[in-house]
Amino acid sequence: RRVDLRSDTVTKPTESMRAAMASAEVDDDVLGYDPTALLLETEMAKIMGKEAALFVPSGTMGNLIAVLVHCEVRGSEVILGDTCHINIFENGGISTIGGVHSRQIKNNDDGTIDIDLIEAAIRDPRGELMFPTTTLICLENSHANSGGRCLSVEYTDRVGEVAKKHGLKLHIDGARIFNASVALGVPVDRLVEAADSVSVCLSKGIGAPVGSVIVGSKNFIAKAKRLRKTLGGGMRQIGILCAAALVALKENVGKLESDHKKTRLLADGLHEIKGLKINPGSVETNIIFIDIVDGSRTTTEKIIKYLEERGILLMRDKPSRLRVVLHHQISASDVQYTLSCFQQAVQIENGN
Ligand SMILES: Cc1ncc(COP(=O)(O)O)c(C=O)c1O
Numbered sequence: 001r002r003v004d005l006r007s008d009t010v011t012k013p014t015e016s017m018r019a020a021m022a023s024a025e026v027d028d029d030v031l032g033y034d035p036t037a038l039l040l041e042t043e044m045a046k047i048m049g050k051e052a053a054l055f056v057p058s059g060t061m062g063n064l065i066a067v068l069v070h071c072e073v074r075g076s077e078v079i080l081g082d083t084c085h086i087n088i089f090e091n092g093g094i095s096t097i098g099g100v101h102s103r104q105i106k107n108n109d110d111g112t113i114d115i116d117l118i119e120a121a122i123r124d125p126r127g128e129l130m131f132p133t134t135t136l137i138c139l140e141n142s143h144a145n146s147g148g149r150c151l152s153v154e155y156t157d158r159v160g161e162v163a164k165k166h167g168l169k170l171h172i173d174g175a176r177i178f179n180a181s182v183a184l185g186v187p188v189d190r191l192v193e194a195a196d197s198v199s200v201c202l203s204k205g206i207g208a209p210v211g212s213v214i215v216g217s218k219n220f221i222a223k224a225k226r227l228r229k230t231l232g233g234g235m236r237q238i239g240i241l242c243a244a245a246l247v248a249l250k251e252n253v254g255k256l257e258s259d260h261k262k263t264r265l266l267a268d269g270l271h272e273i274k275g276l277k278i279n280p281g282s283v284e285t286n287i288i289f290i291d292i293v294d295g296s297r298t299t300t301e302k303i304i305k306y307l308e309e310r311g312i313l314l315m316r317d318k319p320s321r322l323r324v325v326l327h328h329q330i331s332a333s334d335v336q337y338t339l340s341c342f343q344q345a346v347q348i349e350n351g352n
Pocket residue numbers: 009057058059060061085086140142143144173175176201203211212
């Protein structure tokens with residue numbers, strides 16, 4: 001039995017995705033002729049309420065391209081959260097590749113950044129001789145390192161107002177924006193209305209095998225397309241990948257609510273296990289952080305090993321913290337099986 005809770009990036013293409021991939025109409029996308037890519041990009045621009053869209057191989061490249069397009073002037077600075085994915089898990093690409101300076105501000109537990117701290121971080125133009133130039137603000141919704149917490153549309157709009165007031169752009173890392181939209185009950189185009197660009201992962205909660213899409217103005221996407229080529233992200237017959245993404249959009253967005261319900265069921269069950277610390281109130285989408293209580297005789301390594309031996313895969317987030325991420329290929333019985341194995345793993349070590 002295999003219950004893969006490592007991430008929502010682990011899903012396998014469904015039969016319908018494979019069938020669509022096999023029969024996809026394709027052409028050379030670098031030359032701009034792949035019909036299935038154009039279909040997906042048109043569909044995604046419409047869904048996200050933006051003028052245009054561009055398929056990219058990964059969310060990391062989507063964020064990198066978006067930041068570099070907005071921060072095209074040397075000495076640009078981006079304001080972002082200290083625990084956001086762009087800052088932690090993308091090898092500092094905006095700086096190492098893009099030469100963009102990052103101004104990291106503490107993320108709150110709910111994934112937001114205090115708006116007064118954002119405003120305070122905006123460089124005074126009178127110091128232009130010495131200061132980097134604040135150009136962009138980045139948000140992340142849902143916020144992975146906060147446990148999949150959702151940024152409200154009110155908060156996002158307020159950050160958008162700050163950006164406009166200071167002549168800045170707003171990018172949203174929307175790797176799991178569909179999860180946030182479903183959890184908040186806010187249409188996704190409304191949730192990102194204030195953003196100048198969004199990077200949306202097709203390969204996470206909605207379960208496509210590969211890829212992301214960035215959306216924004218026509219001018220932004222034209223620049224993004226050129227940068228994608230520069231970075232080696234221009235690919236040929238990508239209709240094969242886009243066909244799977246179109247199936248994912250059709251079949252899996254509607255399953256996210258059920259993913260969240262199963263996540264809450266698992267979180268509530270884990271909360272009852274002595275020796276584990278969960279904050280069920282912070283479980284808003286498909287991610288759960290599980291802390292090992294101080295003094296507990298068990299460890300993350302022991303739990304991972306015990307579960308792996310029973311076919312359950314999960315990741316360690318910190319020395320004493322585990323992370324589980326649910327997706328449409330985790331069933332309700334997988335949740336019950338995982339709970340019972342967690343219970344056994346902790347009981348064996350703690351003898352309770
Ligand atoms: C919030 C967030 N943004 C961006 C990414 C990057 O996506 P990719 O893995 O496709 O590069 C991820 C995870 O992979 C993520 O969790």
